[in-house]
Amino acid sequence: MFTSLRTRLWFTYALLIGGVLFIVGAVFFIFLIRNPPAARQAYLRLNLIADLIQRSEPALENATKDQITSALIRADQRLEARFAIFGPDGKLLVDSRAGSATAIPVQRISLNQAPLNPNLQYRDALGRYWLYTLRSLANGDVMLVSTIRPSTSLAQIRDDLRPLIQAGILALFLALFLGFWIARWISAPLQRMANEAHTIATGQYHPIPLEGPIEVKNLAGAINEMADKVQTSQKSQRDFVANVSHELKTPLTSIQGFAQAILDGTANTPESLRQAGQVIYSEADRMHRMVLDLLDLARLDAGTAEIVHSPLDIANLLSGVVDKMTPQARQAQVNLQADINTLPDFIGDGDRLAQVFTNLVDNAIKYTPSGGKVQLKASQVDGQVEISVSDTGSGIPPDELSHIFERFYQTDKSRRGGSGHGVGLGLAIAREIVLAHHGTITARSDPGQGSTFTVLLPVAHPDDSTLVKKGKNN
Ligand code: ADP
DSSP states (O other), X not given: OOOSHHHHHHHHHHHHHHHHHHHHHHHHHHHHHHOHHHHHHHHHHHHHHXXXXXXXXXXXXXXXXXXHHHHHHHHHHHHTOEEEEEOTTSOEEEETTBTTBOOOOGGGOOTTXXXXXXXXXXXXXXXXXXXXXXXXXXXXXXXXXXXXXXXXXXXXXXXXXXXXXXXXXXXXXXXXXXXXXXXXXXXXXXXXXXXXXXXXXXXXXXXXOOOSXXXXXXXXXXXXXXXXXXXXXXXXXXXXXXXXXXXXXXXXXXXXXXXXXXXXXXXXSHHHHHHHHHHHHHXXXXXXXXXXXXXXXXXXXXXXXXXXXXXXXXXXXXXXXXXXXXXXXXXXXXXXXXXEOOOOOEEEOHHHHXXXXXXXXXXXXXXXXXXXXXXXXEXXXXXXXXXXXXXXXXXXXXXXXXXXXXXXXXXXXXXXXXXXXXXXXXXXXXXXXXXXXXXEEEEEEETTTXXXXXXXXXXXXXXXXXXXXXXXXX
């Protein structure tokens, strides 16, 4: 029955309100029954009477016990108070209601009490409470003046409480209605969120409206954010698969075409056979390189690619890259220059970093027309090694600059570059390797003027204490 949040909340409110009303009612009921203001009033009256009688004591100085008794009985009838006199030994000598009321429980009355203690009371044999006050008399006796403690009858209480009970019932209904409304206010957005989450699971997505209490709003915001991320990641997965298929389709189609030509005899001269073989070989090689790159990326993504962190001479590594690329630059008639300052000891993966800078220099040469210049600079800046590769090539349009590190991204110009160009995975891999070294890679470009790629690598990283580590997340 109480499985939903709404009914539970509502039941809790009802229980709380009912509990509070019951406690307040019970305390009020006890207060009315005991009626402390009336008791205080009665006690003041008793003291006034006691003082009055005490003052008229000299008139009874030579009176007999019977005379005193009848005087007290008369006073009792007139003033409606019970009088008793105790001898110095605590013995009850006179009682104005002896015989007509229950006896005074003498043993429970301490005659040495402070006379003005308002809490003095005794309980008679019928269970009624009597308030009393004491006065010492000149002859050493003690006078007790008492009256039944006033209390309110149940019928009277019922009358007094009626408006209060009515107001209580009204408040209870009002509170139950409000409780129901509040429970709905809290639970409705949660229910909507659950429905939305179901819709997201089926592939449709509508952002959840941010309403209800702040915590519920925060939860809705977090779910929206998560759904956005899931969508983005699903989209990039779809794009990735589409890109891979596209990149594989082109070489496969040309391999298929040339193989067909060999099989059906269309390529029948030694020259055309050689050309078909050459195309099949270079397309297969391109696919092979792409698959290797994809495997590499997958390993870097999963953190299973081995990144060796060992001390290395980065200046030496960069000179090696420049030496290796010089023949390619010479062939492209591009002037490749190096400006490498003294660099601090560095810890990292030499092969992987060489892969990054080879890719940057390779791109720079590829996208720089003959007669252009490519420069590799390295220096130490604020505890970091800064390596930049700049060229005087075609440059990258500003709207494409932010995408070039994405997988398979190629600018329109480079797509037309022919089979010598890659498939747009080089910079994505370079970025993963730099990230695995806790560094950053950025690109700047003025279209028509050239581009500059800058890699910043921290010299010492706290994680580098162990020399051999695995994966970018280590
Ligand atoms: P690719 O294998 O196509 O070179 P990369 O990931 O290395 O792939 O580069 C992605 C794209 O970035 C390239 O296709 C090219 O459009 C652009 N790019 C990279 N380097 C340069 C450069 N130095 N000058 C101009 N464009 C560049």
